[in-house]
Amino acid sequence: MAQIPNLDNAALNLTALREQSQKELLSIIKSIRGKKCLVIDPKLAGTLSLILQTSVLKEYGTELRILSADPLQTECPKVVYLVRSQLNFMKFVANQIKNDESKGLQREYHLYFVPRRIVACEKILEEEKVHQKLTIGEYPLYLVPLDEDVLSLELDYSLQFAFGVIPNIRAKGVASTKAAELLNHMQLEDPMGIPEIDTVILLDREVDMVTPMCSQLTYEGLLDEMLEIHNGSVEVDASIMGAQQDGKKVKVPLNSSDKLYKEIRDLNLHVVVQVVRQKATSIQQDYAEVKSTNTQSVSELKDFVKRLHSLPEIARHVNLAQHLQSFAAKPAFHARVEIEQIILEAQTYETLFPPLNSMLLEFYSFRPII
Structure with a gap:
């Protein structure tokens, strides 16, 4: 199942943004020759899965680990830490290096801050006496496309640096109006480039304080309410997805690359069940017709085979909808x-x-x- 969302239908050129992030990450990996262990902080692991498939990293001799307070378990001679600029992570990195030294392990250590390095973090590394043992750099991950119409901003001003200052600002609510006035004033002082985005709409949370408190009743809303969507996917027991593997967790991607999900994500759960059942029944009837007759043309058979490719998507959402129904009932x-x-x-x-x-x-x- 593809984790990386398809961005072909995005209103902005988000594909170029993602490709730039891919290029910069691979540049880091390629610059460190040989077998290496890439240690990622927990939150970044989900973010990176939206940028690059783990299989690509493995092609360059990269072993993946999640950063924790525990000693690092790897046989790789080179270790690459990819972490956000947070003080507690510096302690983890320092303790792992010290643990290796206590065991007599000789390794080459690299540390890349996301999206940029800060003095406070390096100060801790100096206090822990590991700063000189590290080759330090930055991985400038500023904008992450979660879907064709959703962006995660990892650094202030990164949107306007990528697409220019947005000329038209519309606001609803007292706080939004003040923010719009401030933005307009700043743009007059420091105009930047030709904009690709024409208008931004700011909605003050105080305009509607009630809606966020209500139960979500759409398919996507219930998935988030009951299973929690993180980085465009949910993690569920394998048994929910029909696999005979009790206790094992599987990640199910939820983005616009899944055409069926794109169609049903904003529908009521009861309607979703009807739509999915209708699609499954239609394919079943087509299969029975193909099996019982030999009158189909090549183009008709081609269309049927194309529809068969949607079966995994249908099965996936049948299982998820069934699981949601058990709660909603x-x-x-x-x-x-x-x-x-x-x-x-x-x-x-x-x-x-x-x-x-x-x-x-x-x-x-x-x-x-x-």
Whole structure:
């Protein structure tokens, strides 16, 4: 399953951004010859999976590890740390190097800060007496495309450096209006390049304080609510996806590269089940027709084979939708949605107290009650 999202239909040239990040990361890897261990901080691991397939790194003799407080377990003679500029990570790096030295291991160490190095981090490395043992550099990861219409900004001003200052700023809400005025003033003082983005719309959170508190009812919303989407994917038990591997976790990518997901992500769960069932039934009927007759033309057979390629996507979302339904069918979920509707419709609030009391007595999660 492809983890990296397809960006061909993006409104901006996000493919070029991703290719630049790929090029710079591979440049670091290629500059360190031979077998090496790439140690990544936990949050960056998910981010890098949206930029480059791990199989590409392995082609250059790279072994992957996640940075932790534990000693580093690897046989590689060269270690490359790729970490965000956080002080606690410097302690981890220093302790791992010291642990290697206590065992008499002679290794070559490299440290690349993301997106840039800071003095405070290097000061800690000096205090730990490992700074001289490290070759230090930067990996300027500023913008990460999560999908064709979603960007993660890893550094201030990186969007305008990439696409120019946005000329038209529209704002809704008091705080957004103040931010827009400040941005307009800054642009007059320091204009930059020809913009690729025409307009930005700023929405103040205070314009709508209620919506974020409500239960999400779309397919994508429920996936995030119940399984938590991180870096364009969810991690679930393999058994949920139909595999006979109890306890094993699998990552399921969720982005616009999956055409079926792109079609159903904003639909209500009940509608999703109907759409997926309809697609599966249609392919099943086509298969029965192909099997029972020999009258199909080559082009018709080609179309049928093309549709067969969507079967893994259909199976994936059948399993996920079925898992979500098991949660959505519970009385507690229905009660929560009903309470939210009563509040939103400004009905009599007296009817709210009995179900809320029941939730508290049943040790229901306190966060959704609030």
